[in-house]
Amino acid sequence: MNLSYWEIKNWFSNVDFTIVGSGIVGLHCALNLRERFPNSKILILEKGILPQGASTKNAGFTCFGSLSEIIDDLKTHSEEEVLNLIQKRWNGLQLLRKRLGDSVIDFKPYGGYELFLKEDESTYNECLQKLPFINDILKPFFKTDVFAKEVDRFAFENIKEYSIFNQFEGQIDTGNMMQALMKEAISEDILILNQAEVSTYSDKNNSVEVVVNEYSFETKKLLFATNGFASQITNNAVKPARAQVLITEPIPNLDIKGTFHLDKGYYYFRNFEDRILLGGGRNLDFEGETTTSLSQTDLIQNRLEDLLKNVILPNQDFKIAHRWSGIMGMGNSKNPIVSQLSENVYCGVRLGGMGVAIGSLIGQELAELL
Known part of the structure; x- marks a missing residue:
C-alpha cells in the first residue's frame, strides 16, 4: 500500500486493539473493548467488502439447536458440555437483542x-x-x-x-442486524477498514507487528475473530x-x-x-x-x-x-475457542454454525480475555 502521512497517522499509528474480522464476533468484541477502554484506539481489519464469513450470509435463525442436533451432540459431548453450549447460545441471543433492539433486527418469536x-x-x-x-x-x-x-x-x-x-x-433480518452493528461501531469511533487482509503477524512481547496488504504496522493487542478462516491460527x-x-x-x-x-x-x-x-x-x-x-x-x-x-x-x-x-x-468439538495465543494475541472462533446465537457472547468473552 502506498500510504500518505495522514493515513498512517490516523489509521495505523498508536493502535491499542486490532481486531481481524468485522462479523458478529469482531464487532461485539470491539464494542465491549470500547466500553472497558473508552479512550483506546480500536481498529477492525476486514478482508472482504463486507464480512467475508457467515455474518451477512446466514439465514437469520435465532436457534440454539434442534431436538435431533441436541441428541446428536450428546453422543459426542458430555451432558454438561451440551447444556453449557445451549445456555451460551441462548445468552448470546439475549445480548444481541438487548444491544440492538428487537425492532431494529426485526426479531419475530x-x-x-x-x-x-x-x-x-x-x-x-x-x-x-x-x-x-x-x-x-x-x-x-x-x-x-x-x-x-x-x-x-x-x-x-x-x-x-x-x-x-x-x-x-425465532428469526431476524440478518442484513438489518449487521448494518445496525456496523453503525454502532462507527458511532463509537471504532475504525473499520475493508479489503484489508492480514498476511502475517509477529508478537514482539510489547506489541504485535501486523502485515496487512503488504503494509506493516504495530498494535498493542491483536484479536482474531475470523471463525471459518481460522485454521492457520488454531493449528486446524x-x-x-x-x-x-x-x-x-x-x-x-x-x-x-x-x-x-x-x-x-x-x-x-x-x-x-x-x-x-x-x-x-x-x-x-x-x-x-x-x-x-x-x-x-x-x-x-x-x-x-x-x-x-x-x-x-x-x-x-x-x-x-x-x-x-x-x-x-x-471442528471436532462444538465448543467455541476463546483463548490467548501468545503474549498479545487472542482469538474467538469455531462457532459451530451458531454464529447468530453465540457470536455476541463470544465477542464479549474475547474482549474479557484482556
Missing part, C-alpha cells in the same frame, strides 16, 4: 419446527422417544418444556405426521464449512410461518417477505464443502430445489431469485 422426511424413520423415532428426556434436562434453565410434538399444519409433503415445535426459536482445530443458500421470488399467499429444520439441521428454511429462503446440504459432500470458496455446486443446489418441489412447495410454481454461500467454522 414465531417458534421453530423440526420436520422429518418419510424415509428418515430412525431419527424420527429417536426424537419422539428422547423428547421427554431432553425437555427434562433443559427445564432447569428454560423453566418449562422446550420441545413439543405437533401435527404438521403447513401442507408440506413427503414428511412424517408429527413435527417437533420449539417455542423459544477450526475447519471451514460452506453453507449454500437460495431464495425464491415472492410467492403469493405463502402460508408458512416460523423457522424449519430438516435432516438433523443440515437443511433449514423460512418465509422471508413471502419468499422461501432455503439452505444447507453440506452433508451431501462434507469434503467438498470444507472450503473457503464462496461458489455453489450443482449437487447441493439441485437437492435444495428438489426439497422445494417435493417437500416445501408441492404443486406450486416458484422461481429462484438468488443463490449465495457463507463460510462457517466447525
Whole structure:
C-alpha cells in the first residue's frame, strides 16, 4: 500500500486493539473493548467488502439447536458440555437483542419446527422417544418444556405426521442486524477498514507487528475473530464449512410461518417477505464443502430445489431469485475457542454454525480475555 502521512497517522499509528474480522464476533468484541477502554484506539481489519464469513450470509435463525442436533451432540459431548453450549447460545441471543433492539433486527418469536422426511424413520423415532428426556434436562434453565410434538399444519409433503415445535426459536433480518452493528461501531469511533487482509503477524512481547496488504504496522493487542478462516491460527482445530443458500421470488399467499429444520439441521428454511429462503446440504459432500470458496455446486443446489418441489412447495410454481454461500467454522468439538495465543494475541472462533446465537457472547468473552 502506498500510504500518505495522514493515513498512517490516523489509521495505523498508536493502535491499542486490532481486531481481524468485522462479523458478529469482531464487532461485539470491539464494542465491549470500547466500553472497558473508552479512550483506546480500536481498529477492525476486514478482508472482504463486507464480512467475508457467515455474518451477512446466514439465514437469520435465532436457534440454539434442534431436538435431533441436541441428541446428536450428546453422543459426542458430555451432558454438561451440551447444556453449557445451549445456555451460551441462548445468552448470546439475549445480548444481541438487548444491544440492538428487537425492532431494529426485526426479531419475530414465531417458534421453530423440526420436520422429518418419510424415509428418515430412525431419527424420527429417536426424537419422539428422547423428547421427554431432553425437555427434562433443559427445564432447569428454560423453566418449562422446550420441545413439543405437533401435527404438521403447513401442507408440506413427503414428511412424517408429527413435527417437533420449539417455542423459544425465532428469526431476524440478518442484513438489518449487521448494518445496525456496523453503525454502532462507527458511532463509537471504532475504525473499520475493508479489503484489508492480514498476511502475517509477529508478537514482539510489547506489541504485535501486523502485515496487512503488504503494509506493516504495530498494535498493542491483536484479536482474531475470523471463525471459518481460522485454521492457520488454531493449528486446524477450526475447519471451514460452506453453507449454500437460495431464495425464491415472492410467492403469493405463502402460508408458512416460523423457522424449519430438516435432516438433523443440515437443511433449514423460512418465509422471508413471502419468499422461501432455503439452505444447507453440506452433508451431501462434507469434503467438498470444507472450503473457503464462496461458489455453489450443482449437487447441493439441485437437492435444495428438489426439497422445494417435493417437500416445501408441492404443486406450486416458484422461481429462484438468488443463490449465495457463507463460510462457517466447525471442528471436532462444538465448543467455541476463546483463548490467548501468545503474549498479545487472542482469538474467538469455531462457532459451530451458531454464529447468530453465540457470536455476541463470544465477542464479549474475547474482549474479557484482556
